[in-house]
Amino acid sequence: MQKIIVLDDNEDILEAVSLVLKRKPLEVVALRDPGELMNNIPSHEPALLLMDIFLGKDDGRRICRSLKDNPSFDQLSVVLFSAQTYTPESVEASGADAILDKPFSVKTLYKIIDQLAISPGMVK
Amino acid sequence: MDATDKYYSLFNAENEGYCVFEVLLDEEGNPGDLLYLKASPAYERITGFGAVVGKRITAVCPDIKPELIAMYAKVALSGSPARVENYIPAANGWFLSYVMPMQGLQIASILNNITEHKIKAEKQQYLLKLSDALRTIADPVTILETACRLLGEHTGADRVLYGDVTDERSIAICQHFENNVQPVSGVFDVKDFGEEMIGIFKKNGKVIVEDIHNGPACIAKHHAQYTAMGIAAVAYMGLIKDGRWVALFGMNHSSPRKWSQLEISLMEETAERTWAAVERARAQEDLRKSEALLGSVFKILPVGLGCIDTKGRFLLVNEVMQRFIPTGLMPSIDDEREDRWIAYRPDGSIVPREEYPGIRALRGEPVMPHMEMIFVQDDGSRIWTRVASLPLKNEKGEIMGAVVVITDINELKALLQQRDEFIGIAGHELKTPVTSMKAYAEIVQEQLEEIGNTTESALVGRINTQIDKLTTLINHLLDTTRISEGKLQLNISTFDINELLAERIEEMRYTTDHRFEFIPATIPFVRADRERISQVITNLLSNAVKYSPKKSVISLSSESMQDEVQVTVKDRGTGIPSAAQHNVFERFYRVTDAHPGMGLGLYISAQIIKRHGGRIAVQSDVAAGAVFSFTLPSEK
Structure with missing residues (x-):
């Protein structure tokens, strides 16, 4: 089963998003601490990373950039999501594959995952 | 006819009298x-003495001065002619005499009545003195005092008075000599x-009385009062200005007195000039008072206030203004x-200097009401100000300068920023x-749909609709703060x-049973932020849906x-009343309370269009519906 890592520092969002994703044939790894990300990517080999932009001290865009710059992880699809204001340029510069504004529709989330996940039609 | 008679006949003119003494x-x-x-x-006529031949001069003119008799005698004794000007009380006039010796103790005198000339000269001299004295006095009371004193000194009248007729019922005798x-x-x-x-005064007339006991009835009636005040002779006049009785001016004397033509004429002139001087002084006093008032207002105002001339130089600035304009020149x-x-x-974009408020007013x-401007202080820190200006025009409509008002709104801006920050965080x-x-x-x-529970799934669907509305409201709130912080980004x-x-019409069709009519014209592409313009169109469409009856037609068109x-x-x-049309684009404005949520949407739409350099407008007849339109720059 394909894996998705969800990284958000808010417990409620993490819980809700995990529930939404688990309705599809996906294995969800929910992380609250950005520090845990680097260990979990190699161990889980996820197909997609859904990550909040504003993570306390960390910034999802910066993390995304470093992943995209790392040849070991550059195949990983990254979707950023945020409740905060951001400039489109900063998202473009991060190399993220998609951006989702909170709150978002479940259908939109499925559609994005569908488009970016490795096997098309996997999530429906 | 002997030689002397012939000689006399030379002088037998109308206005020159001769006599032999x-x-x-x-x-x-x-x-x-x-x-x-x-x-x-002619002699008898101009002096008014009547038949004099055979009479002594002391009998004809009891007041004649002995020096004058001595002077005449000297002509006879010395044989040298003389010329003399003197006032003859008995004739109530000034006379110029040429006195010539004849044989023995006889002398001839040719007499001219120079009263008029004398009055004119004396009057001129007096009036010059009066004008000089009054010109420099600023205080109305001092003007009255001076005028009364000068006339009193000049005429020798015991009392001179000026009464201000304040309300036709009372007279304030302000000052007298x-x-x-x-x-x-x-x-x-x-x-x-x-x-x-009073009747006489109101008709600009005069009351001249030599002796109140023998005066006209109007004054004789009151003789007891005058006597009690120690007054025996009066000369009064009313002063009329613009048809209104404004003042009483007059002279009193403690003993009976014959007022001369000159004295009356001087009283008239003094009254006129005094009134004019008092009016001038009062006007100046009023002006000074209003200037003082204005000065206080100028000083106390917490805003910077200044007046500039047509060249942009500040003629007048208050203390607050000096902080903004230390050089005395308008910034542009x-x-x-x-x-x-x-x-x-x-x-x-940056406003060019030619568009600054001072230069625009000129x-x-x-x-x-103002232009918001940033002022860079001496220490380099920036503060927000509001600058307003107004052209100053003369009565011909020519621009004489401008008034400029600068308000420090930095605190207000800080508060607004705090508010926006709060809305931002809360949002x-x-x-x-x-x-x-x-x-x-x-x-x-x-899940409810999956198990076929359509009733409950529809209910939850409504929850979802409300959550979407809540999301829209939050986004609107955030947009307003972005706009006020100038952070509304355009892609x-x-x-x-x-x-x-x-695309927007298709989206809207599913949510309403209104009918949409779209007439697209062949137009060039626009240069704009597609997302933001989509937001504007959605806002205009959802307002149209909200404010028009179900199933009615909503028309859209585009043109180049x-x-x-x-x-x-x-x-x-239902349309928008014309009085409300100009502020529908303002923040938090709402036409009716019947449809909440309109306030922010139109404000944001207007701001988005303005940021693109376009224009947004509304035209509406109540009952005929509303027409909203906006423009965007097209691709070149």
């Missing part, structure tokens, strides 16, 4: 009197003067301080629970607005205009 000597041989030997009819008589200052009832006198012409002022247009364009905070709510509600709805691209309009494209949205709804 014989000098009479007393027992000691000194000249004591003059005896009239001959007098021409007194020469050993009782003062009469105070407020008097006009009735004290008697009806007849002050090269040294050019970089101290910055202003931005709604689209974020072109005749008021900048009201973003709200989004997190809304995200979870939406996720759960959608899953529940999906400009070129796109086909017809396509966007069709010069460098722009115009989009129009027309509904058949």
Whole structure:
């Protein structure tokens, strides 16, 4: 089963998003601490990373950039999501594959995952 | 006819009288009197003495001065002619005499009445003195005092008074000159003067009385009062200005007195000049008072206030203004301080110096209520100000300068910023629970649909609709703060607005049973932020839906205009009253309370269009519906 890592520092969002994703044939790894990300990517080999932009001290865009710059992880699809204001340029510069504004529709989330996940039609 | 008669006939003119005297000597041989030997009819007429031949001069003119008799006698004794000017009380006039010796103690005198000339000269001299004295006095009371004193000194009248007729019922005797008589200052009832006198004064007339006991009835009636005040002779006049009785001016004397023509004429002139001087002084006093008032207002105002001339130089600044304008030049012409002022247009571009409020006012364009400008202080820190200006025009409409007002709104700006920051934080905070709510509600709805529970799935669907509305409201709130912080970002691209309009209409069709009519024109692509313009169109469409009856038609059209494209949205709804049309685009404004949520949407739409350099407008007839239109720059 394909894996998705969800990284958000808010417990409620993490819980809700995990529930939404688990309705599809996906294995969800929910992380609250950005520090845990680097260990979990190699161990889980996820197909997609859904990550909040504003993570306390960390910034999802910066993390995304470093992943995209790392040849070991550059195949990983990254979707950023945020409740905060951001400039489109900063998202473009991060190399993220998609951006989702909170709150978002479940259908939109499925559609994005569908488009970016490795096997098309996997999530429906 | 003998030789002397022939000689006399030379002088037998209408206005020149001649007479022949014989000098009479007393027992000691000194000249004591003059005896009239001959007098021409003109002599008798101009002096008013009547038949004089055979009479002594001391009998004809009892007041004649002995020196004058001595002077005449000297002509006879010395044989040298003389010329003399003197006032003859008995004739009530000034006379110029040429006195010539004849044989023995006889002398001839040719007499001219120079009263008029004398009066004129004396009057001129007096009036010059009066004018000089009054010109420099600023205080009305001092003017009255001076005028009364000068007339009193000049005429020798015991009292001179000026009464201000304040309300036709009372006279305030402001100031008077007194020469050993009782003062009469105070407020008097006009009735004290008697009806007849008042009638005369109101007709600009005069009351001249030599002796109150023998005066006209109007004054004789009151003789007891005058006597009690120590007054025996009066000369009064009323002063009329613009048809109104404004003052009483007059002279009193403690003993009976014959007022001369000159004295009356001087009283008239003094009254006129005094009134004019008092009026001038009062006007100046009023001006000084209003200037003082204005000065206090100027000083106390917490805003910078200044007046500039047509060249942009400050003529007048208050203390607060000195902080902003230390060089006394308006910033747009002050090269040294050019970089101290910055202003931005709604689209974020910098306002050029030619558009600064001072220079605009000098072109005749008021900048009201204000332009927000950043002022860079000496330490480099920036503060927000509001600058307003108003052209000052003369009565011909020519621009004489301008008034400029600068208000420091830095504190206000800081508060507004705090408010926007608060809305920003609160808005973003709200989004997190809304995200979870939406996720759960959608899953529940999906699950209910899966098991075929349509009733309950529809209910949850409504929850979802409300969550979407809540999201829209939060986004609107956040947009307003972005706009006020100038952080509304635009991602400009070129796109086909017809396509966007069709897309938005399709989206809207599912949510309402209104009918949509779209007439697209062949138009160039626009240069704009597609997302933001989509937001504007959605806002205009949802307003049209909200404010017009179900199933009514909403018409959209696009057209090309010069460098722009115009989009129009027309509904058949309740319309917007014309009084409300100008502020529908303002923050938090709402036409009726019946449809909440309109306030922010139109404000944001207007701001988005303005940031693009476009225009947004509304036209509406109540009952005919509303027509909203906006323009966007087209691709070149």
